[in-house]
Amino acid sequence: GKQPFAVVSFPGATVTGCAMSGMNGGGLFIGQNDVGPAADGSARLVLDNMPTAVLARRVLEECRTIPQAEALMQNDKPAGRSIFVTTSSAGNCRSAAIAGGSTRWIGPSSGTSWT
Numbered sequence: 001g002k003q004p005f006a007v008v009s010f011p012g013a014t015v016t017g018c019a020m021s022g023m024n025g026g027g028l029f030i031g032q033n034d035v036g037p038a039a040d041g042s043a044r045l046v047l048d049n050m051p052t053a054v055l056a057r058r059v060l061e062e063c064r065t066i067p068q069a070e071a072l073m074q075n076d077k078p079a080g081r082s083i084f085v086t087t088s089s090a091g092n093c094r095s096a097a098i099a100g101g102s103t104r105w106i107g108p109s110s111g112t113s114w115t
Helices: 052-062 066-075
Strands: 005-008 021-024 029-034 082-087 093-099 102-106
Touching: 005 052, 021 052, 029 052, 052 066, 052 082, 066 082, 066 093, 066 102
Parallel strands: none
Antiparallel strands: 005 021, 021 029, 029 082, 082 093, 093 102
16 A cells, blocks of 8 residues: 655646655655766666656655665666665665666665664
8 A cells, every 4th residue: 555655845846746855654754866977977867767756756655664665766767867865764774876777775784773
């Protein structure tokens, strides 16, 4: 089932049902920012991938934990080069840099808290 969530966005984005940052009922937070030029020269936009804001919304609707969010973002790559930050109500935090066909997770494992 889908879970309730609240988003922080910009005018017009909520009309299309998109989310760029928000928190869900399970205590999972996601924030996203676009990436400009990438060192690997990857395309700014890959139209075969999922729209980035829709992927952020799916994370909020479908995931309760950081590992679930990681798995979803590995299976359904965002269309745009992105940095995602995920945190949980348990105090865990992970970031992902996604460009081209690669994803790099940054930060402690999802079982480690940052203080």
